[in-house]
Amino acid sequence: MRIVDVVEITKPIASPIRNAYIDFSKMTASLVAVVTDVMRDGRRVVGYGFNSNGRYGQGGLIRERFRNRIIEADPKGLLDDSGTNLDPHRIWAAMMANEKPGGHGERSVAVGTLDMAVWDAVAKIAGKPLFRLLAEKKGREANPRVFVYAAGGYYYPGKDNSALRAEMRGYLNRGYNVVKMKIGGASIDEDRARIEAVLEEIGSQARLAVDANGRFDLETAIAYAKMLRDYPLFWYEEAGDPLDYALQAALAEFYPGPMATGENLFSHQDARNLLRYGGMRPDRDWLQFDCALSYGLVEYLRTLDVLAQQGWSPSRCIPHGGHQMSLNIAAGLGLGGNESYPDLFQPYGGFPDSVRVEDGHIIMPDLPGIGFEGKSDLIKVMRELAE
Numbered sequence: 001m002r003i004v005d006v007v008e009i010t011k012p013i014a015s016p017i018r019n020a021y022i023d024f025s026k027m028t029a030s031l032v033a034v035v036t037d038v039m040r041d042g043r044r045v046v047g048y049g050f051n052s053n054g055r056y057g058q059g060g061l062i063r064e065r066f067r068n069r070i071i072e073a074d075p076k077g078l079l080d081d082s083g084t085n086l087d088p089h090r091i092w093a094a095m096m097a098n099e100k101p102g103g104h105g106e107r108s109v110a111v112g113t114l115d116m117a118v119w120d121a122v123a124k125i126a127g128k129p130l131f132r133l134l135a136e137k138k139g140r141e142a143n144p145r146v147f148v149y150a151a152g153g154y155y156y157p158g159k160d161n162s163a164l165r166a167e168m169r170g171y172l173n174r175g176y177n178v179v180k181m182k183i184g185g186a187s188i189d190e191d192r193a194r195i196e197a198v199l200e201e202i203g204s205q206a207r208l209a210v211d212a213n214g215r216f217d218l219e220t221a222i223a224y225a226k227m228l229r230d231y232p233l234f235w236y237e238e239a240g241d242p243l244d245y246a247l248q249a250a251l252a253e254f255y256p257g258p259m260a261t262g263e264n265l266f267s268h269q270d271a272r273n274l275l276r277y278g279g280m281r282p283d284r285d286w287l288q289f290d291c292a293l294s295y296g297l298v299e300y301l302r303t304l305d306v307l308a309q310q311g312w313s314p315s316r317c318i319p320h321g322g323h324q325m326s327l328n329i330a331a332g333l334g335l336g337g338n339e340s341y342p343d344l345f346q347p348y349g350g351f352p353d354s355v356r357v358e359d360g361h362i363i364m365p366d367l368p369g370i371g372f373e374g375k376s377d378l379i380k381v382m383r384e385l386a387e
């Protein structure tokens, strides 16, 4: 058994939306395939992966470095001890040969994208849904029912508060009971009016989270905290620079409600620094590390170890990114849920076609691998790449 090829294509996922920091008019994503020589149900096993929105495609790094290290490694050295499946940890180590520590940059996105495809292949070779494989490896019970929330509420050109309300109403109609909107891309008075409009629309049917995308300095973050704490928000996300742990810790003094951050921390070492120095509170705050941006699930397992050492439960994690990889981790390893973008970043985000959101939760279908084969628009572009 061996990996015979690794292929990558960089695709546009452009849209006219804007958060407080970037617009998505030139956004791209890498789609990758890990092609094996294993056959299952009459088909060659190919694992697929892609990177989450917010960071651009990683074709250069994947094609120049990480792909070659997998292809050039001794194939036997990439198998598990039984020799009957690939070993994601050994493949990860092969990819990271001759890489210095620290300064994680975006190489973590390239590795995370390939790691997703490796786990997809491993679960397909095992003939199981990835979430069941993960639960088995950890000796725990999988829970296929996963909390999901609807992320949107972006700044669009020409979008007024009635359009924002209609967007949120649409999410409620589709079964969500937590919705998220952007803040920090307008004046604080405008943002207050946008928040009040959404709260009026959703009433007691749902809760609202807000996301500043790291835009604020400490003074502005605190000014917003004082405004936001008047409302019963689900969370206040990424107020300041993701690496400014002192800002996050200072903010906690002004914001008693739940805070969320972590989508732009790309390693277990960065996660550890957040928990050590960021003032995050394990009884109410939320951690959003996204494996597809941060060296994949092999690294995310280390991050979960860091959490345990620092007294945090995995149930405080609701990853960024809205992809099925994190849904599997949530169902298999007991995370608190997953993000979802009902109207954005298609065909990559979302759920298998048969899945419906009910009461803010989905039920994972029993599909081998990550479950991409259950989403027709997604598997179509995947197969165009490698089958």
Ligand SMILES: O=C([O-])CC(=O)C(=O)O
Pocket (backbone or CB within 6 Å): 019, 053, 054, 151, 211, 213, 263, 320, 321, 339
């Ligand atoms: O707008 C983005 O970059 C995405 C984001 O922060 C989120 O989903 O939390």
Ligand SMILES: [Mg+2]
Pocket (backbone or CB within 6 Å): 211, 213, 237, 238, 263, 320
């Ligand atoms: Mg965010």
